[in-house]
Amino acid sequence: MADAHNYRAVERFSLGEMSMTKHTIKDYLNGRVEVGSQVTLEGWVRTRRDSKAGFSFLQIHDGSCFDPIQAVAPATLVNYQSEILHLTTHCAVRVVGTLIESQGKGQRFEVQAERVEVVGLVENPDSYPVSAKRHSFEHLRTVAHLRPRTNTFGAVARVRDCLSSAVHRFFHEHGFLWVHTPIITTSDAEGAGAMFRVSTLDLANPPRDDQGDVDFSADFFGKAASLTVSGQLNVEAYCLALSRVYTFGPTFRAENSNTTRHLAEFWMIEPEIAFANLSDDADLAEEFLKFLFQAVLNERPDDMAFFAQHVDKDCITRLEAFVAASFERMEYTDAIKALEKAQAKGEKFEFPVRWGIDLQSEHERYLTESLVGRPVVLMNYPKDIKAFYMRMNDDGRTVAAMDVLAPGIGEIIGGSQREERLDVLDSRLDELGLSKEHYAWYRDLRRYGTVPHAGFGLGFERTIIYATGMANIRDVIPYPRTPGNAEF
């Protein structure tokens, strides 16, 4: 059939080499391209330095790795005076030249430029919001569209991507399926937090029922809908069909928390495993976290070196210690005893310690940093401080919940074995005044081929904070959403 048509096929052309096969600066710096090759660099100028010897040194960056490559532009180039000497930070250029071994220190390879083409200038360089001088993170948040051009936020983007990629790799190597649980939900929050309403009603003049209340039956989904706070209940249904599953997606909290640790929109990872108990869950959490941090150490030494030098000098040693450690398993009840004993010996805590409390950050950090000196999995919490779906232990007063505590941050993972016994689940629903009808589909999972199963949630941004030492969660997500802020 291909010969039956009479149109002119579009000629395949390209800007320089075909995008997908062209080399990046990472390739050049890593020695993957032969010295002496003719190369084309496409990227942005990080800095320009002019030598009196008749050269300019351009540091060219394309995002493929932390380091830029140096291009040496001789004054003999036709546009040296008219263009090259006017290049400023983040001007876009295309440099054609020869890859050579560098004589200068600090880099192995550089490019002897034969042509420097200016692709895009920076308007008014003096007022450019991300010029080469140092800017505060507060300022850079106001230019979230430009901040990935800076050293810090470029490094954050690469580490974030590296961790994302490691999440998927870990789970696929272990036979897990990624399940896309819904974002819009008509389920309640099961106490996980305040929710955003999602609607297409005319808010200025919504339809009303006989009582004068808003009539959500006229809304898009035929009832009141919200943004999800967790994919767990949904993914449990897939776990009880396919054994090993996980979610990795955006999650929401409509809480008016203006802190360095809270976002209204963040990404969460929630694995769920069938035929598994709390101990299996703890083993999975330990193996998973170590895999993630080992991946960052292996794959992003360039960015991690930058964080260690400029953001948090301990970030590399912290990850190395984390990966090398064997996580301690500790009962909640024993943790309370240990905290009480510490208090008796003079340790000061702001919040009181007694069996039944939800541990505060100071308690968690004492346990993992001072008492154990390694990550700790705290297990079997009082039922009254935990959610309805967690499995009741035989003692009748604790549930099979766990938190993973890490030195330097405290809680990083929360999880549990789920209550798989319908009668026990129903008792809990009754006890908490939750509607069996509302959870009918979730109860079905216990009526039909139920099995012991367990899972946990890992906040992705907190993982990035732990890896990089960045202090504010708004600086590890591209476009942070917080009270009063959903710009860009």
Next chain:
Amino acid sequence: MADAHNYRAVERFSLGEMSMTKHTIKDYLNGRVEVGSQVTLEGWVRTRRDSKAGFSFLQIHDGSCFDPIQAVAPATLVNYQSEILHLTTHCAVRVVGTLIESQGKGQRFEVQAERVEVVGLVENPDSYPVSAKRHSFEHLRTVAHLRPRTNTFGAVARVRDCLSSAVHRFFHEHGFLWVHTPIITTSDAEGAGAMFRVSTLDLANPPRDDQGDVDFSADFFGKAASLTVSGQLNVEAYCLALSRVYTFGPTFRAENSNTTRHLAEFWMIEPEIAFANLSDDADLAEEFLKFLFQAVLNERPDDMAFFAQHVDKDCITRLEAFVAASFERMEYTDAIKALEKAQAKGEKFEFPVRWGIDLQSEHERYLTESLVGRPVVLMNYPKDIKAFYMRMNDDGRTVAAMDVLAPGIGEIIGGSQREERLDVLDSRLDELGLSKEHYAWYRDLRRYGTVPHAGFGLGFERTIIYATGMANIRDVIPYPRTPGNAEF
């Protein structure tokens, strides 16, 4: 420090083997475990057949692959009469036995059971909503929490996961960074579609301004916010810092479309490449789609064989042809000529054909199926039917847009080279009456180090439909959201 504490470490125990290292049914069926080994199967009964010779044959399934494994349970087992003979579809069991080569046909390996432990029964098997008999997809949509237990929806879940995984693998092998663009946005839809409002206001009694309008300055984000229809504008900012980036996340349309092709919530993939033009974009689309479908053919032959047998007999040959084909590049203008010529020769189209129209599905399918017989990249559309951000061509009447059309489905990808010239972009904004202030940050990308760049969007569910032949988009996402439906 570890010796300073006095709590009792929790003993590590496990249900059978440690979850992460235990074998799955896939391992057994693929010959990865030595014949004669003592094995433990944990999964759900697909079917039970009783032989008069004193055996029951249990097909056991754990989601790791399409096929179940057969366990042979002799009548001599202690619970044979009391339990095994009562097992029904989706009862959960743990089988301990010996892996042997199968004498029966249809499978290479089976398990000679020495113990069959019932973990979870199915209540009232006769009214079990996903019992072993055939159910309509309509019925199964009403039990979306149970449908992944069926052959079809288990296969869909594995193919969806396989494609997801291939998306990430492709981009990482090519040096792309995954960027998590925001879900909640205060940007306009740039015409991409109706949006859902996101709010924490009391809808029954919202705050009002002097004019009586809803006062969104009192809302959570301090202004009116919505769910995103595309991450493109946001990811462009990352592209112009890091060169190769992509999004893969949920996207929303508040359109009252009750069709087999529309969802209110769906997943989309949007790569964006710097120093690239429309031709590079087309090359990327071609390489990417082929990679995805080759991955499904390589990695899910079991599920694809099922789809070919029960859902769409052409699905495997369609993908094989797709992967083997060289995509045709065709100008929009030439496509119109070809359609007019076809009409002149007697081809009937419901919708009129003339230069300037947005092609209808019938036109697209004629081009790709009848005229060319291979995938087609249609390029350079009239500017009046395309978005403001697409790059103006030198002819002044077309823009550098492209659609990828595939036999059997029509449009599967839409993309464009983006307008990187500030003056041209501004003219387009003026022409369309769009606010330069509203797009100030997007315009900044053209003021500071702009470069030619391009990208496209691929609807993930449509990709799954194309791969599997499933007819309704509600059946390829775990929990579909459509007008009047956001259950579970």
